[in-house]
Amino acid sequence: MAAISAGPEIERLIQLLARLPGLGPRSARRAALFLIKKREALMAPLAAALATAIDKIEVCRICGNIDTQNPCAICADPRRDASAIVVIADVADLWALERAQALNARYHVLGGTLSPLDGIGPDDLAIDALVKRAHDPAVKEIILALNATVDGQSTAHYITDLLHDAGVKVTRLAHGVPVGGELDYLDEGTLAAAIRSRTPF
Numbered sequence: 001m002a003a004i005s006a007g008p009e010i011e012r013l014i015q016l017l018a019r020l021p022g023l024g025p026r027s028a029r030r031a032a033l034f035l036i037k038k039r040e041a042l043m044a045p046l047a048a049a050l051a052t053a054i055d056k057i058e059v060c061r062i063c064g065n066i067d068t069q070n071p072c073a074i075c076a077d078p079r080r081d082a083s084a085i086v087v088i089a090d091v092a093d094l095w096a097l098e099r100a101q102a103l104n105a106r107y108h109v110l111g112g113t114l115s116p117l118d119g120i121g122p123d124d125l126a127i128d129a130l131v132k133r134a135h136d137p138a139v140k141e142i143i144l145a146l147n148a149t150v151d152g153q154s155t156a157h158y159i160t161d162l163l164h165d166a167g168v169k170v171t172r173l174a175h176g177v178p179v180g181g182e183l184d185y186l187d188e189g190t191l192a193a194a195i196r197s198r199t200p201f
């Protein structure tokens, strides 16, 4: 890589930014330059927000969400339906579901999905804690909201087997035609799944 004529501090800033998801070295250089130009308006508040995040953000001891309070605001909210737990792989999935505003349930973050190729087994995920929560008599339904990938679906099967005698209904997200989707553009796997999961009209 060609040397950049910037001091070591700026080099360090660029290298750190380049480790963020979605940013390569080129975008990291642009981001660093942008931050430096917007030092007062952006860089200082960003640095302050990062410092606060380091101090205050915790992983919820019940669900694995991240928040500045523990248990998190969702677990602590009495208006949340305690009878349904939505299982997701990652906090990003929790945020996506919250943005959709489609349910008022509680969550359980696994911390990933089973992936033998990457060496991720059941002990690496919060599966035991989920099974414990599922045995709470107040819990009636476990909703598996995992990715429609091989790893996501094998994790869903694994968890379903474990919950066999927990006395809960285990459901999963439907697979099928996306909202606004045109059939002609769908891949065969999605179309076949949509046909299999058809519902009465």
Ligand code: ZN
Pocket: 060, 061, 062, 063, 064, 065, 071, 072, 073, 074, 075, 076
């Ligand atoms: Zn929580």
